[in-house]
Amino acid sequence: MLYVSRQKADDVKRGVQMRSILYSAVLAVSLSLPILFAADDGAVIPRPVSAAATSGHFELRPDTVISADTGSLQVAQMLSRALSPATGFGFPVFEAKKAKDNAITLAIDVSLARLGDEGYLLEVTPRRIVIRAPKPAGVFYGTQSLRQLLPPATFSPSLQRGVEWRIACQRIEDSPRFAWRGVLVDPARHFLPKSDLLRFIDAAAALKLNRIQLHLTDDQGWRIEIKKYPRLTEVGSIRKETRIGHEREARGFDGRPHSGFYTQQDIREIVQFAAERYVTLVPEIEMPGHAQSAISAYPELGSVAEKLNPWPQWGVSKHIFNAGESTIVFLQDVLKEVLDLFPSPFIHVGGDEAPKDEWKASPNAQARIKELGLKDEAELQSYFIRRMDQFLTKSGRRLIGWDEILEGGLAPGAAVMSWRGTKGGIEAAHAGHDVVMAPTQFVYFDYYQSKDPGEPPAIGGFVPLDKVYGYEPVPPELNPAQAKHVLGTQAQLWSEYMPTAHQMEYMAFPRLAALAEVAWTAASRKDYASFLDRLRAQEERWRLVGIQFRPYGRK
Secondary structure, eight states, X not given: OXXXXXXXXXXXXXXXXXXXXXXXXXXXXXXXXXXXXXXXXXXXXXXXXXXXXXXXXXXXXXXXXXXXXXXXXXXXXXXXXXXXXXXXXXXXXXXXXXXXXXXXXXXXXXXXXGGTTTOEEEEEOSSEEEEEEXXXXXXXXXXXXXXXXXXXXXXXXXXXXXXXXXXXEEEEEEOOSOSEEEEEEOTTTSOOOHHHHHHHHHHHHHTTOOEEEEEOEETTEEOBOOTTOTHHHHTTTOBSOXXXXXXXXXXXXXXXXXXXXXXXXXXXXXXXXXXXXXXXXXXXXXXXXSOHXXXXXXXXXXXXXXXXXXOSSOSOOSOOBOOOHHHHHHHHHHXXXXXXXXXXXXXXXXXXXXXXXXXXXXXXXHHHHHHTXXXXXXXXXXXXXXHHHHHHHHTTOEEEEEGGGGTTOOOTTOEEEEOSSSHHHHHHHHTTOOEEEOOHHHHBTTSBSOOOTTSOOOSSOBOOHHHHHTOOSSOTTSOHXXXXXXXXXXXXXXXXXXXXXXXXXXXXXXXXXXXXXXXXXXXXXXXXXXXXXXXXXXXXXXXXXXOOOOOTTOO
């Protein structure tokens, strides 16, 4: 896979910025004009289940307040902080059980249980705005729709003058199609600083995404502090150099170190930030393959007697954890600390692209296979994963892994993330296992989004915006009972080609907005032409908050 040098990364960043100059000029004009979004297809992404226009409008004023019941106070305070900078209004928050005039009222309403844990009801009248939901997550999502109904200038971090802060009167009733609406972020290949990760989480939450998988370990770097095993970051987080160009090119290495990791305090702050936005962070600790950085730190974990360093190139390293009992205990010790940091019900253990050559050649691995009464190396990997499944189940969590964990037999409580097309997901659902659909041909955002020769480098492939939007996560091979095992879908942002946060954002947006609509909106409500109309306002919001994106319509 491809590495982009610092100079190349700077060139890409400048190119992305230069392509947006004309768009910025148009945006500057548009922000000075009053905007009043109608109901239904006005500006909300993802598209709501139902929206009906009523007469009139509500206008934010300097004396507008936010009232909230106890269960909605935290969301109310976040909404106040979000609306104040651009409008210049204070939006004081008051605890109140009844809606008031000239107020935005947030409330928990258990009578709306039909909307589920994340649904909401948003009503805009000339006198007030009321958001009600059965759970706080629904209240939060209602505020995200409210922000999108206001002029895009609302998202500006600085005061915007001459804007009419109006919202068309309407009634929106909304709830998501899928429970898992996710995106993978990969700080293992190129480390993503905490501030950039927080900004990305915020942007994802605004699109009502609720899962972010953190790919924390790989051959090229170990990015999470484990106090029992400090060398994982002391050694495993520092890659001495990185290949220049694509893995199949012979262009040498850049000759400079790449490093970075999250301390446990960092992780706690990131988890808290995400939780406030109703995003669950799903940690991924790769095993038994993609293990070279860990083996570099603790050679006894490896399958061969060879001194290693974190891998300076892309692709799949041949080095793999040995399957001895001490290695299993070591990784369970790692998971103990991971569980203490991440409250996620699911813990991702990878399981993908684990080459078995070292196991085939290792007397210890062969003895282990014989000792356990296994047939071959595939069953040894299955045993390895089952041990992790048993550990996580005992700890009150659930294991999830890439679809290779199906090989050799699937651990009883495991869920599958289907990336090599849909076959693995179909097989798992047929067997009664939960599935997250993540096929390369639709949701791998490290693939090109345009055939423009000026696009930033990517691994290959072609996943344009319309292909993402047209994706259907439930395969037709599943009957209704089996389809219930499809938890949702997830995009992947593998970072071999994304050395900076700006480049990652450029590859993510606007495709992530399309996938957000796939994951939230009922299939019968999807409409690509409507999505593109709403995307124009969303692009303005991204511009204001400094998110890089590929403007739709540019060749």
